[in-house]
Every structure is written in structure tokens, then in C-alpha cells.
Amino acid sequence: METNIRDIPHIDFIAQLVRHLVSVPPSQVQSAKRGSVALIIRLVLPKDKPFPTIDLTGFAQLKTTASLVQVVSAFLSNPLLSPAKAQILFIQRAKYPGDPWSGHIGFPGGKRDPTDASDQVTAERETQEELGVDLTNPSNFLYLGRLDDTCLYSLFTPMRMVASPHVYLQVCGDTPNMVISDEVASAHWVDFDHILQAMAQPVQPFSKTYRSIPVSIASRLFPAYRPSRPMWYRLFERIVGSLHYTVLLLKHNPQNSIVRTTNHVATAESWCGSMSFASDTELYLWGLSLSMLSSLVDLSLPVKPHLVSHAYVSIASPWPQMEPYLWADVNYVLNKAHGILWSPYRRKPWYVKVQQGPQGRIVGNNDDFFKTYFNVLRVAFPLSCVCKAAILGYLSKLAISGTIKLVKLLLAQISDQSCISRLCLI
Numbered sequence: 001m002e003t004n005i006r007d008i009p010h011i012d013f014i015a016q017l018v019r020h021l022v023s024v025p026p027s028q029v030q031s032a033k034r035g036s037v038a039l040i041i042r043l044v045l046p047k048d049k050p051f052p053t054i055d056l057t058g059f060a061q062l063k064t065t066a067s068l069v070q071v072v073s074a075f076l077s078n079p080l081l082s083p084a085k086a087q088i089l090f091i092q093r094a095k096y097p098g099d100p101w102s103g104h105i106g107f108p109g110g111k112r113d114p115t116d117a118s119d120q121v122t123a124e125r126e127t128q129e130e131l132g133v134d135l136t137n138p139s140n141f142l143y144l145g146r147l148d149d150t151c152l153y154s155l156f157t158p159m160r161m162v163a164s165p166h167v168y169l170q171v172c173g174d175t176p177n178m179v180i181s182d183e184v185a186s187a188h189w190v191d192f193d194h195i196l197q198a199m200a201q202p203v204q205p206f207s208k209t210y211r212s213i214p215v216s217i218a219s220r221l222f223p224a225y226r227p228s229r230p231m232w233y234r235l236f237e238r239i240v241g242s243l244h245y246t247v248l249l250l251k252h253n254p255q256n257s258i259v260r261t262t263n264h265v266a267t268a269e270s271w272c273g274s275m276s277f278a279s280d281t282e283l284y285l286w287g288l289s290l291s292m293l294s295s296l297v298d299l300s301l302p303v304k305p306h307l308v309s310h311a312y313v314s315i316a317s318p319w320p321q322m323e324p325y326l327w328a329d330v331n332y333v334l335n336k337a338h339g340i341l342w343s344p345y346r347r348k349p350w351y352v353k354v355q356q357g358p359q360g361r362i363v364g365n366n367d368d369f370f371k372t373y374f375n376v377l378r379v380a381f382p383l384s385c386v387c388k389a390a391i392l393g394y395l396s397k398l399a400i401s402g403t404i405k406l407v408k409l410l411l412a413q414i415s416d417q418s419c420i421s422r423l424c425l426i
Contacts, residue, residue, distance in 0.1 A: 003307040006196045010086035011076045013192070014041065014169065017300035018072045020349045021145030021167060022065035024299065025364030029149040033161040036122035037109030037289075038135060039147070039296055042170035042189065043084040051173025052078040056138055072142070075171065086192040087256065088293075090285070091130070092185045092278050094260070103185070103277050105250075106289035107165070108133075110183075119164035120146070131187060132179035140176055141168045147295045148348070150288050153370050165292040180260050188283060189256040195297060195315060198248055202311045205244075205318045205335060212244035212321070213286050241323035248290055248315060250283040290316045291369040298348060305344035313342060319373045322381075329387070333380040334373070341372055 045051055054075040059067045075081075095102040110126040112119065120143070124135045135141045147165040180187055203210045218237040219226045225233045277284045285293065294316035305312060319338045322330050345351060353366045367375070 003303050005200050005303070005308050006193060008302060009082060009084075010043070010192055011081050011084055012302045013300040014043075014086060015073060015076050016302045017167070017296065018069055018144055020299035021147075022069055024349045024352060026146050027148035027365045027368065028164075029151055029162045029365075031151075031162040034112040034119065034122075034164065035110055035161065036112060036119040036126065036164045036166060037107040037292065038123040038127045038166055038168055039107055039292065040089040040127075040133075040135070040141070040168045040170065042087050042089070042175060043081060044087055045080070045084050045173070049080060049083065052080045054142070054171040056142075068142075068144070072144070072169070087189040088192060088195075089187065090190055090250065090252075090283055090289075091180075091187045092283070094183055094185045104287075104289070105277050105283045105285050107292065108184075108187075109163070120166050123164070123166045130181050130184050132181075133176055135168050137176075140170060140172045142171050143167075144169055147292060147299070148364075148366065148368060150291050150295070150368055151371060152288060153374050163288055163292070165295070167296065178258050180258060182260075184260060186257060186259040186278075188250075188252040188258075190250045190252055190283065194251050195248075195293070198315050199297070199308050199312060202309055202313065202317065203246075204311075205321050205331065206324050211247040211249060211284070213247055213284070214242035214244050215320075216242050239326075241326065243320040243322060245286045245320045246290070246316060246318055248285045248293070250285055251281060252283055254280075288370075294369065295348075298344070305350075313339060313344065314369075316369055317342070319376075327381075327384065330377070330380045330384045333384075334376060337376045337380075338373075341376065342369070 043051075052075070054071065056071060059071040089108070090105055091108050093101050093104050093106065108127040108130045109123050110130070112122040113125070116122045116125065127133050127135050135143070144167040147167065150163045150165065152160045152163070175189075178187055201209070216226075216237055217240045218233055220243075222233060222236075294314045297315055301308070317338065319334050319342070321334070324331065340346075348364070348366060351366070352364050354363050355365065
């Protein structure tokens with residue numbers, strides 16, 4: 001029996017998130033190219049309801065995960081917060097020539113500087129620079145923990161960079177004033193209900209409710225040739241097509257948004273082509289940011305995943321699809337593998353991978369959304385090419401053989417007619 005997930009109080013999601021953040025080890029990937037982002041959650045009460053004060057005395061003294069859980073649990077159990085609605089902060093990045101993330105929707109954050117002591121420091125520094133918000137102020141924000149590192153992969157190339165997501169809870173009633181920088185086009189607080197609705201109504205690939213962003217495979221494999229677009233590049237692009245990345249539509253309210261300029265619908269000219277990532281009422285979340293949000297939702301879910309919906313896999317589902325007609329066989333394999341390899345019960349918090357490393361046991365280094373996807377695609381795509389080539393070769397052989405037989409038959413008929421003509425003359 002399915003549960004109406006939207007009937008569950010939002011404070012229950014946050015309480016579950018805190019418990020899992022402190023008990024489930026995050027995956028940490030070593031990489032020279034690193035970045036960090038901040039996932040900031042706030043609770044909103046009706047205007048006539050007072051906002052309670054959090055007591056950080058125990059946590060300030062002990063600084064342990066157990067004291068963090070106790071402090072947050074006591075805060076969330078306050079009856080004043082029972083009607084509270086959760087919101088998550090998203091930003092739209094400003095448009096800059098040559099920036100591959102121009103106009104994208106994501107979370108505040110950026111690249112790690114050599115002077116940053118940790119990934120958490122990077123997330124806090126970048127948020128301060130981009131939004132003017134001090135996440136280190138304990139009167140306003142509480143650091144809850146980090147999610148799994150999210151890696152940027154490509155089809156046949158190694159990992160390109162690692163992004164470390166860090167989760168913060170706003171513990172004050174009034175959000176500090178934001179002063180957005182030139183790096184940000186707008187900031188939006190999005191109701192958690194929109195995310196829950198997407199969980200309760202999963203989309204199927206290329207259905208009426210399915211939204212995607214097409215990314216040219218040729219531009220990802222051969223970025224140096226994208227500006228010149230030689231003939232072989234255009235032929236390869238036409239044959240192989242694009243990867244269609246799933247988009248999560250997030251409705252935003254102008255009252256909960258801060259726009260730096262009136263022209264906030266940015267268009268990016270990058271490896272994903274000319275694409276708008278926002279409208280006056282919606283944000284189009286995809287890629288790494290959607291994967292991070294999916295990890296947060298996994299850890300915050302207070303019920304078993306199969307009770308959400310019989311078709312629910314994740315809010316980032318389905319995996320990126322290839323062109324629906326030419327590569328229908330690859331998509332079929334991807335979607336079947338997705339339901340099995342990326343089942344909610346095969347990822348955190350229901351499944352925590354344990355492996356033996358050179359320095360002992362490593363707990364929690366699970367494969368992420370895109371790593372699992374590209375592992376399957378690297379097998380399915382070449383096999384599909386080989387099968388198509390074999391079928392094409394077989395059909396070509398039949399066509400040539402049939403043509404030869406037809407020519408022989410015609411020659412034989414011509415020869416017979418010539419013999420009959422000679423006999424008639426005699």
C-alpha cells in the first residue's frame with residue numbers, strides 16, 4: 001500500500017536526514033580538481049506563528065554527532081514547528097562567455113582554493129562570496145553534515161572533477177539578507193512539496209510529462225572540433241545523436257526569489273548547446289545538482305521507498321537516454337539496468353558498500369548516479385554498435401547474394417530468348 005508522502009510533516013524529513021547524515025559514512029573521492037556546494041534548508045511558518053529558538057548549549061560543549069542529533073531532535077520536536085514547511089535554496093548562475101555552467105540551476109558553491117582548509121570551508125566561503133550569507137554564524141545556520149561526493153564523468157573519458165555537497169539548516173525565523181554577486185543571476189527558495197510531488201509521480205522516458213536537456217555526444221567526445229564542425233563531426237553527430245538528461249521542474253514563487261537583473265532567463269552557449277534553464281515560474285534542475293538533491297532526498301525519506309510509489313526509483317530518474325528511435329535497444333538496456341542497479345534498496349541509506357582498501361576497510365564509498373550509468377552505457381552502446389553492424393553486414397550479404405542471383409536469372413532468360421529467336425529463324 002502506497003503512502004501519500006505529501007501528508008508527512010516536513011520536520012520528519014529533516015529529522016531523518018540528520019540521523020542518516022551522522023550515521024551513514026559519505027563517499028569521499030580523491031581528486032585534484034574539487035569543488036563544494038551548500039545545500040541550505042529553511043523552515044517556514046505562517047506569519048502569525050512565532051519561530052522557536054534552538055538550544056545549542058549541549059552541542060557547543062561536546063561537538064559530537066550524538067549531541068548534534070539530540071539538539072536538532074529537540075528543536076524539531078517543538079510543537080511550534082509542526083506546521084512548518086521546508087524550503088531549499090537554489091541559485092541560477094550568471095551568464096559568462098566560455099563558462100560551461102552559464103545559466104545553470106544549482107546550489108551556491110564553487111572551486112576549492114589551495115588556502116581552503118577543507119571542502120566545508122570552500123562551501124562556506126563560496127556562499128559568502130556569492131550570496132553574502134555567513135553559514136558559520138551559529139545563530140542563523142547549523143551544519144548538519146556532508147553528502148556523497150558527486151563526480152563529473154563523460155562517456156569514454158576519465159573522471160573530470162569532484163563536487164562535495166554540504167548540508168545546512170537555517171535555525172532562525174528570518175533569513176539573513178542576501179546580496180547576490182555578479183556570479184549569480186538569481187536565488188530561489190523552492191518548496192519541498194514540489195520535490196515530494198515529483199517523487200509521488202515518477203516520469204517515464206519520453207512520456208508526455210518527461211522533460212530532458214539534450215547534450216550532443218560529439219561535443220562531449222570531441223570538444224575541440226565543436227566550433228569548426230568538420231564533415232566527419234557532423235556525420236558522427238547525426239548518427240549518434242544526443243544524450244537526453246532528465247530535468248526536474250521546480251516551481252518557484254517570486255516572493256521567495258531574489259533576482260539580480262530583470263533578464264534572468266539565461267541562455268548558455270556551451271557543450272550543452274543553446275539552452276534556457278529557467279522561466280518566470282520554473283527552474284530546470286539537471287545533471288550534478290539533480291544528483292546531489294537526489295542523495296539528500298534518499299537520506300531524508302522517513303518511509304520505505306516502495307511506499308512512495310511502485311514506480312519510484314529516484315527523483316533523478318530515469319538515466320540519460322539516447323535517441324529514442326535509432327538507439328531504442330540501448331535505452332531498453334539502460335532502463336532495465338536502472339531499475340535493478342539503481343534501486344533505492346541498492347543505495348544509501350539502505351545499502352552501504354564495504355570494501356577492503358590498501359589502508360584497511362573503506363565504508364560507504366558507494367558508486368554514484370552517473371558512475372553507475374556510464375558503466376552500463378560503456379557496455380550497452382558498443383554492443384549495440386556491434387549488433388547493428390553485424391545485422392547490416394548480414395543484410396548487405398543477403399542483398400548482394402540476391403542481386404547476383406537476379407542478374408544470373410535475367411542473363412539466363414535473355415540467353416533462352418536468344419536461342420528461341422534463332423530456332424524461329426531456322
